[in-house]
Amino acid sequence: MGTFSMPSLGADMEAGTLVEWLKHPGDRVERGDIVAVVETQKGAIEVEVFEAGVIDRLLVEPGTTVPVGTPMALVRGPGEEAIEAPAPELVSAEAAAAPAPSVHPAPPPSAPAAEAPGRPRASPAARRFARERGLDLVGMTGTGPGGAVVSADIERSAASPAPAPHPTRGLDLAEMRRAIAAAMARSKREIPHYYLSTTIDLTRAHAYLERINAERQPADRLLLPVLQLKAVALALRRMPEFNGFHTADGFQPGTGIHVGTAIAIRGGGLATPAIHDTDRLSLDALMAHLRDLVARTRVGRLRSSELSDATITVTSLGDRGVESVFGVIYPPQVAIVGFGKPVERPWVAEGRVVIRLLTTTTLAADHRVSDGHKGGLFLAEIDRHLQEPEKL
Known part of the structure; x- marks a missing residue:
């Protein structure tokens, strides 16, 4: 019998709040299926399951905040029989907050779990429908039993013009800032950083973009x-x-090359979701992934694997006019690459002084894993690829 636990969605996460179960006892799941929505400092995260099977028991009620690693559900593997013994009561928000919660055997609940305080009542289908359309249930009038929001209410809301949602709705930016600060303090305390920088000529890359974008x-x-x-x-x-x-x-x-890209959330937050298998994607596919990530990050709608799978981070403050950025490694990663604002400057090429579009590229890396010699080779390899943009 497998266990589905509260995932760690980064070094800055200690606990998460279960918002909603999207799978229920008896539902079959495959690896990668979204089974729950968890609220963190980075917003409402869609959490995936990493083993195939059947949901056997739910152990935590929506609205409950639990530490990372806490079992939240039992997943029955292929060929395994359902547990016949009574299951413990679902952990509720009140029980999770108690210093010594008492757990009593009880059969699985036959009715849906109660809504968390402050959450609008809505059917699971309506919640999925609203997420797909980027709609907020708060303040929406429901026509279902007891005033619950149903799918028809979502349809009407989607068809009616409404103001664009505030990009940071639902995010506690002060709490996010504290979490990021704690992770960065840990990084500087535990990781022996070393820093390198180089100047990369982007003239060919810029000309390539102008040529292919022209039509x-x-x-x-x-x-x-x-x-x-x-x-x-x-x-x-x-x-x-x-x-x-x-x-x-x-x-x-x-296990793959999953590049995390630092994305600023308007108002002061930051997330570094991963683009999986970045090295295997075409430039067009990579552009589509990046646009999608930026849009979802700014409204706090990411998947757990996007926050936990990054194997390196790339950051840039070029759009803020910063010409070089020396990042802090996001543990447990071992490196972060920074790109500065491209600027035109005199440059010596083939014995002549010419005007070139240049950028300062930096590397912060973990000295326990690599050294300056390797770091220099890594930056040179990045430079080499950018001089041949048509091969990327």
Whole structure:
């Protein structure tokens, strides 16, 4: 019998609040299926299951805040029989807050769990429908039993013009800032950073983008960050010591190249969701993924794997006018690459002084895993790929 537990969605997360179960006892699940929605400092996160089976028992009620690693459900594997013994009561918000909660045997509840305080009443189908359309249930008038919001109410709301949602609705930015600060303090305390920088000529990359974007519609055009992400991902193929995690057992290489990209949330928050298998994606697919991530990050709608799977982080403050950024490694990762604002400057090429579009590219890396020699080779490899943009 497998256990579905509250996942760790980054070094800055200690606990999460269960918002909603999307699967129930008896439902079959496959690896990657979304089974629950969990509220964290980064918003409402859709949490995936990582083993196939059948949901046997739910152990936590919606509205309950539980620490990372707390069992939340039991998942019956292929060929396993259902548990016949009475299941413990679902852990409620009140029980989770009590210093010594008492757990009594009880059969699984036959009725849906009560709504968490402050959450609008709504059917599971209505909640899924609202998430798919980016609608907020707060303040919505329900026509279902007891005033619950049903799918028909969502349809009417989606068809009616409404003001654009505030990008940080539902996010406690002060709490997010505290969590980020704690993670960064841990990083500087535990990780022996070393820092390198180099100047990369982006003239060819910029000319390539102008050429291929000339006949494209604005929504289909590629942006420079996509070339930079792909160059980092391809460089990691040859320099795998920068792609992975440092744990109590030492360096653990990443099972794939999942580049996390730092995305600012308007109002002061920050998230670094991962683009899975970045090295295998075409530039167009990578651009589509990046646009989607930015849109969902800014309204707090991400998946658990996007927050937990990044094997390296890329950050840039170029759009803020910053010409170089030396990042702090996000544990347990072992490296972060920074790109500054591209600027035109004199540059010596083929014995002549010419004007080139240049950017300062930086690396902060974990000295327990790599050294400055390897770091220099890694930056040179990124540079090499950016000089051949048509091959990315």
